[in-house]
Amino acid sequence: MKKQIQLVALASIAFLALALLFMGCPKKEAVKSEIAEAALATYVPPGDLDEFYLFYSGGHSGNIFVAGIPSMRHIATIPVFTPYPSTGYGFDKETKEMLGGYTWGDAHHPALSETNGDYDGRWLFINDNANNRIARIDLKDFKVKQILGPIPNLSGNHGSTFVTENTEYVTIATRFSVPIPKGTYVPVEEYAKKYHGIVALVEVDPKTGEMRMDEKHGFQILMPPFNFDLGDAGKGPSHGWVFWTCYNSERATGILEITASQNDRDYIAAVNWKKAEEYLKAGKYKIISGVRVIDPKEAPGVVYLLPCAKSPHGVDVSPDGKWIVGSGKLQSITTVYNFDKMLKAIENKDFVGEEDGIPVLRYESVREAEVQVGLGPLHTQFDDKGYAYTSLFVESAIAKWKLGTWEVVDKIPIAYNIGHLCVPEGDTKHPAGKYVIALNKLSHGRHLSVGPSQPEASQLIDITGEKMKLLYDAFTEPEPHYAQAIRADKLKDKVIEVYQKGIDNKNPNAIWDEKDAKIVRKGNTVEVWMIAVRSRFQPWKIEVNQGDKVIIHLTNIEQTTDELHGLAICEYNINIVVDPGETKTIEFVANKPGVFPFYCTNFCSALHQEMQGYLLVKPKGGATAMK
Amino acid sequence: METLLQKWERLQDTPLNLKSRILTFIAALSVVLTFLFPLWRMQFFATFYPDGLKLYIYSYKLEGGKTAGRDDLREINTLNHYIGMKPLSQSDFPEFTYLPFVFGALGLLTLRAVVLGKISTVVDLIVMYAYVGLFSILDFYNKLYTYGHNLAPDAPIKVQPFTPPVFGKKLIAQFTVYSYPYIGSLGLLLAIVFLVLALIFSAKEVKSES
Numbered sequence: 001m002k003k004q005i006q007l008v009a010l011a012s013i014a015f016l017a018l019a020l021l022f023m024g025c026p027k028k029e030a031v032k033s034e035i036a037e038a039a040l041a042t043y044v045p046p047g048d049l050d051e052f053y054l055f056y057s058g059g060h061s062g063n064i065f066v067a068g069i070p071s072m073r074h075i076a077t078i079p080v081f082t083p084y085p086s087t088g089y090g091f092d093k094e095t096k097e098m099l100g101g102y103t104w105g106d107a108h109h110p111a112l113s114e115t116n117g118d119y120d121g122r123w124l125f126i127n128d129n130a131n132n133r134i135a136r137i138d139l140k141d142f143k144v145k146q147i148l149g150p151i152p153n154l155s156g157n158h159g160s161t162f163v164t165e166n167t168e169y170v171t172i173a174t175r176f177s178v179p180i181p182k183g184t185y186v187p188v189e190e191y192a193k194k195y196h197g198i199v200a201l202v203e204v205d206p207k208t209g210e211m212r213m214d215e216k217h218g219f220q221i222l223m224p225p226f227n228f229d230l231g232d233a234g235k236g237p238s239h240g241w242v243f244w245t246c247y248n249s250e251r252a253t254g255i256l257e258i259t260a261s262q263n264d265r266d267y268i269a270a271v272n273w274k275k276a277e278e279y280l281k282a283g284k285y286k287i288i289s290g291v292r293v294i295d296p297k298e299a300p301g302v303v304y305l306l307p308c309a310k311s312p313h314g315v316d317v318s319p320d321g322k323w324i325v326g327s328g329k330l331q332s333i334t335t336v337y338n339f340d341k342m343l344k345a346i347e348n349k350d351f352v353g354e355e356d357g358i359p360v361l362r363y364e365s366v367r368e369a370e371v372q373v374g375l376g377p378l379h380t381q382f383d384d385k386g387y388a389y390t391s392l393f394v395e396s397a398i399a400k401w402k403l404g405t406w407e408v409v410d411k412i413p414i415a416y417n418i419g420h421l422c423v424p425e426g427d428t429k430h431p432a433g434k435y436v437i438a439l440n441k442l443s444h445g446r447h448l449s450v451g452p453s454q455p456e457a458s459q460l461i462d463i464t465g466e467k468m469k470l471l472y473d474a475f476t477e478p479e480p481h482y483a484q485a486i487r488a489d490k491l492k493d494k495v496i497e498v499y500q501k502g503i504d505n506k507n508p509n510a511i512w513d514e515k516d517a518k519i520v521r522k523g524n525t526v527e528v529w530m531i532a533v534r535s536r537f538q539p540w541k542i543e544v545n546q547g548d549k550v551i552i553h554l555t556n557i558e559q560t561t562d563e564l565h566g567l568a569i570c571e572y573n574i575n576i577v578v579d580p581g582e583t584k585t586i587e588f589v590a591n592k593p594g595v596f597p598f599y600c601t602n603f604c605s606a607l608h609q610e611m612q613g614y615l616l617v618k619p620k621g622g623a624t625a626m627k
Numbered sequence: 628m629e630t631l632l633q634k635w636e637r638l639q640d641t642p643l644n645l646k647s648r649i650l651t652f653i654a655a656l657s658v659v660l661t662f663l664f665p666l667w668r669m670q671f672f673a674t675f676y677p678d679g680l681k682l683y684i685y686s687y688k689l690e691g692g693k694t695a696g697r698d699d700l701r702e703i704n705t706l707n708h709y710i711g712m713k714p715l716s717q718s719d720f721p722e723f724t725y726l727p728f729v730f731g732a733l734g735l736l737t738l739r740a741v742v743l744g745k746i747s748t749v750v751d752l753i754v755m756y757a758y759v760g761l762f763s764i765l766d767f768y769n770k771l772y773t774y775g776h777n778l779a780p781d782a783p784i785k786v787q788p789f790t791p792p793v794f795g796k797k798l799i800a801q802f803t804v805y806s807y808p809y810i811g812s813l814g815l816l817l818a819i820v821f822l823v824l825a826l827i828f829s830a831k832e833v834k835s836e837s
Contacts, residue, residue: 496695496696497695497696498695498696498697499696500696534705534709558701558705559696559697559698559702560697560701560705561695561696561697581696606784607709607783610783
């Protein structure tokens with residue numbers, strides 16, 4: 001009996017051991033090795049550099065966040081529409097004027113400039129959905145060089161800034177419709193007939209990148225009061241066209257979540273800008289608020305509408321320019337349109353109706369395929385191997401499908417509720433592939449708790465294999481909408497880290513020697529030419545009278561990388577930062593009497609603390625008035 | 628039988644043979660290097676200057692290395708002010724005005740020797756080259772000594788007076804400093820080497836004749 005028990009016990013132990021060996025351990029090992037693989041795939045050792053730059057839009061922070069891929073490390077923030085004391089943005093004269101009194105913006109869709117349909121690493125454009133502006137960042141120094149707007153006639157510049165193949169234009173489409181020109185009053189009950197949406201193209205100077213929209217440059221197209229959403233410019237064969245989705249083809253007002261969700265199909269507007277240029281040349285446009293506006297009724301052939309599944313969000317053109325992919329966010333399919341079929345349908349006048357004189361093409365004639373991607377499809381990106389990746393907000397996943405066979409081949413769950421997604425160089429004719437970055441709307445529970453206000457999540461996914469593999473979770477400030485990524489190699493020789501005297505800094509108020517520092521009074525204006533260098537300001541003492549206008553031109557005369565200096569004046573609400581070799585100007589009225597220390601805010605050297613001086617403001621009526 | 632003195636007098640008056648004239652010409656060409664390249668290079672390495680700050684000393688100017696927009700001369704001066712060292716400036720070096728003349732004159736005399744040269748001329752030249760070379764190095768040492776020993780008394784960081792290295796490696800505060808001759812000096816050295824060869828070739832011929 002004892003022996004039997006022993007035997008049974010032994011057998012059980014052996015069985016358990018075997019079971020553990022075959023089930024438990026290998027599984028654990030497998031998980032461990034997957035984690036190790038992901039860690040290795042994203043680990044960029046100290047001193048090594050990332051392969052790609054990732055430019056996140058910062059949403060209502062008004063900024064752009066720069067991260068590296070694959071590490072997903074946040075490297076820098078580029079302030080765009082919002083003052084940013086870290087870099088002194090919005091405090092000096094130039095950037096203050098550029099911001100035009102606005103203290104925020106809603107940065108949505110960054111667009112890297114392109115040459116022949118590939119990123120050229122020159123500029124980065126970003127739209128402001130709230131105040132109808134577009135900014136241009138020069139990738140030479142990662143700084144905003146121009147903010148255009150508020151642009152006339154627009155309300156809600158959401159469908160922006162997707163650039164054309166050679167950055168001929170930066171694009172615009174309005175999320176809201178208003179009576180035009182702005183400032184016109186029309187009761188909202190007359191919305192369907194008297195309110196208008198706008199799609200527009202802002203001209204970009206090919207050399208300087210300067211954006212222009214006026215009586216001679218760029219143009220707008222008067223559209224029905226649909227809510228235009230997102231767009232993409234054609235490339236290759238479809239170069240010369242821009243596509244924008246819209247919802248609310250119902251032309252409804254009120255509670256839009258109901259009223260604008262009644263039609264089974266809304267539209268993608270296809271705009272032939274080369275045709276529009278012909279009308280501009282022929283003078284067939286109106287000037288409204290100082291910009292050229294084309295009315296599609298009077299300019300046939302410029303705009304067509306492609307029916308698209310219920311309330312579409314993203315529209316994306318494939319790298320070869322043949323396929324236009326539109327996603328109806330309230331259906332479970334993504335529709336692929338054939339550009340050639342679209343041209344044929346236009347040629348055959350295969351229309352099923354019109355909207356304010358704009359022909360609506362027959363869906364069946366232009367559609368190539370309906371891809372069963374899943375619930376809530378939003379945006380599509382492409383890789384280098386002929387696959388497309390569609391984000392599914394409702395399903396919280398990414399669907400991978402094949403161009404041509406239109407079959408979904410893989411799906412990966414996302415934490416949580418993905419919006420846009422980004423494949424490095426994924427908007428170009430030659431996507432880099434390798435990764436897809438999911439830009440997620442919700443992050444709950446994936447990070448250390450920071451209270452009710454939550455960061456946004458983004459996830460790095462490996463797309464080199466058959467199956468997509470999650471590699472990394474990263475968190476950002478609110479709120480990235482879209483992001484673009486460019487090969488770091490492309491910027492390597494373009495980015496400067498020092499403004500070289502006389503080469504990069506040609507500011508007439510720059511001085512380069514302590515001996516040239518001076519204070520000049522003209523009437524009630526005191527103008528100061530000041531230098532900052534380790535570890536002093538010269539002049540270190542500025543004496544003015546209460547009520548004087550003070551102008552300080554500060555040059556950081558350092559010519560070495562990362563030797564930044566700041567200038568803050570206590571209680572005068574001023575803080576600027578000058579990079580090596582940079583000159584900035586501040587202007588203020590010395591209305592508070594007394595003695596106000598100023599100091600260097602950006603840690604510079606062993607004697608940084610000593611880098612300080614005094615602004616002495618003599619009170620009106622003489623020094624004794626203070627008593 | 629000739630006395631040793633007579634022999635020597637004959638030797639020094641012997642005109643250079645063709646081989647020696649060619650070598651003397653090459654020596655003159657080598658002097659050109661002193662105009663094209665720095666004579667000396669100093670490098671300053673620290674943790675945050677992994678690529679090193681570079682200082683190039685030419686016969687006629689002082690130049691800092693230039694990387695990514697950084698001007699190393701400016702940078703060295705900015706750093707030196709913390710220890711109260713005078714900024715290195717072109718105007719503090721009278722050498723830059725006369726050294727090019729001296730090298731030019733040496734070059735011309737060498738060319739003269741190619742045409743009119745005797746063994747004694749080559750000996751003169753070698754002595755002159757060696758003298759100028761030695762003088763320059765000593766002068767350079769003196770300059771470095773002066774810079775390192777005349778530190779402003781009100782400097783924020785007090786350091787023991789020091790002499791930066793003329794030749795070799797030295798640790799100065801957080802910097803490892805390397806100081807070595809550069810291509811320009813090689814020109815001078817080559818000139819001497821070719822002149823010595825020229826001397827040997829002509830002297831040998833005289834010996835074998837006798």
